[in-house]
Amino acid sequence: MRNKIIIPEGLYGITGENFANGKTNLECVEAMIKGGIKIIQYREKKKSLGQKLEEARVLREVCRKNGVLFIINDNIDIALLVDADGVHVGQDDLPPSEVRKLIGDDKIIGLSTHSPEQGKKAFENPDVDYLGVGPIFPTTTKDTAPVGLEYLDFAVKNLDIPFVAIGGIKEHNIDKIIGHGAKRICLVSDIVGAPNIEEKVKFLRSKLEK
Known part of the structure; x- marks a missing residue:
């Protein structure tokens, strides 16, 4: 069922403390929110479950206080x-x-997809609320091979479901992604690694909102 x-x-903001040049995930998230990002994904591969739980609780409250999806x-x-x-x-x-069954009907489920075949299958799955489409370009944040712009073009034309273009997207190539029709875009290292995250986000948003 599609979520309301x-x-x-x-x-679309994603944490990446190992790309943040010494900034904590909390510092990055607070700055992203100040810059105007309305959805944050907590992605942390290297910490223990206990550490992730403690950090996620803090970030969840920051997002809730600011009306940001977490x-x-x-x-x-x-x-x-x-x-x-x-x-x-x-x-x-786990399949969506x-x-x-675990999270209930009132929560969002996003699914990473890397090909038209995966995208079409996810689109037809009523339990999937949005897709990740990528990685578009080579990226150091994921091991998956880049899919290029062809899959993005397919998603724009054929998948009537919210999707996030992701993977290797930077300030220097975001105009190309926007030009291909993406409405939701994720930059990880380019945002969390910026000297001033808030200003970086505002600048990137100005490109998207032209």
């Missing part, structure tokens, strides 16, 4: 414990239909 919660257009990557248990707005899973994680 609206997945906001614009920039999504947990992979860890459905943590998403439930902190009452996140939803979870984002990959192709090798099983995730739905």
Whole structure:
């Protein structure tokens, strides 16, 4: 079932402490929100479950206080414990239909997709609320091979579901992604690694909102 919660257009924020040049995830999230980002995904691969739970609780409250959607990557248990707005899973994680049984009907499920075939299957799955489309370009944040602009073009033309273009997107190539029709775009290292995240986000938003 498609969720009634609206997945906001614009920039989609993802944490990436190892790309943040010494800034904490909390510092990055607070700055992203000040810059105007309306949805944050907590993605943390290297910390213990206990550390992730503690951090997610703090970030969840920051997002709630500011009216920002809060999504947990992979860890459905943590998403439930902190009452996140939803979870984002990959192709090798639990299938969305099983995730739905765990989190209920009022939470968001996002699914990473890397090809037209995966995108079409996800679009036809009523438990998927939005897609990740990518990685568009080579990226250091994921091991998946880049899919190029062809899949993005397919998604724009054929998948009537919210999707986020992701993977290797930077300030220098975001205009190309916008030009191909993406309405929701994620930059990880380019945002969290910026000297001034708030100003970086505002500048990127100005490109999207022209």
